[in-house]
């Protein structure tokens with residue numbers, strides 16, 4: 395089946411930093427993103443494409459120079475053109491591969507369209523529902539970040555709901571079924587629209603929407619370097635374990651996040667992956683276009699989390715609930 399998204403997969407951006415950007419003078423404006431109370435990542439601003447306060451969050455889309463155009467929400471970088479594949483490929487293809495032949499995807503969050511784009515690359519995909527609370531972020535990403543969405547939201551297989559994810563789930567729990575559910579959310583910080591979506595109650599609410607025991611859920615789960623935040627990733631995994639029989643943590647490294655980011659897969663049946671050469675064949679046969687980050691070996695590598703991290707995850711028993719929500723640190727300001 396031909397589609398806007400699969401055709402555009404051929405135009406995958408190359409990871410070649412702009413020579414111009416490297417020779418430019420230092421920018422005068424910076425996003426100052428606190429990673430811990432003592433550590434910050436400064437993202438230089440070459441130019442502003444758009445900046446506004448929406449009803450839910452502050453948003454800016456800026457040219458960051460070497461990493462290209464990037465989306466910031468509440469001052470924290472969400473995705474950048476040059477390294478977004480380090481995030482979107484593992485977030486989408488790990489659960490899809492663990493399912494085997496997904497026909498339906500539910501993407502919660504993901505206003506930039508990168509996760510939807512990757513879901514559409516599976517030849518088995520018949521339907522993708524994107525649910526994001528913030529229509530203004532979706533519209534701005536459509537206008538200013540075509541390199542990320544690559545027309546994915548115009549694909550006839552895609553349905554868009556501008557709605558709170560919890561409300562969408564509760565309104566559709568008896569009518570909709572999905573093979574893969576992807577939580578492509580902002581960090582669960584105080585006052586973040588995503589805070590309630592990292593709780594046991596929310597994970598439980600997903601169960602009726604899963605099409606079968608082969609369904610898989612994936613999510614970004616906070617810093618995997620437990621030095622920055624020793625409890626967030628382990629507690630999100632423990633919260634998933636309180637709902638799903640099988641949970642597998644993994645990690646990615648996208649340079650603009652400053653440190654490794656945890657992800658997790660959850661399912662009611664064991665989550666296994668074939669041998670690397672089998673994955674390579676499957677990617678070649680079942681997915682349109684070339685992968686940038688993933689092949690069989692790198693996919694397995696993502697699941698090799700450091701020993702102290704996997705030990706902390708195994709030993710964690712505290713969970714997040716509506717009454718006791720997550721505690722992601724961090725905020726950004728413009729300097």
Ligand code: SPD
Pocket residue numbers: 470471472473481504505506507508509578579580581614651
């Ligand atoms: N700490 C950064 C986590 C970013 C999560 N959201 C990314 C959205 C990309 N579609």
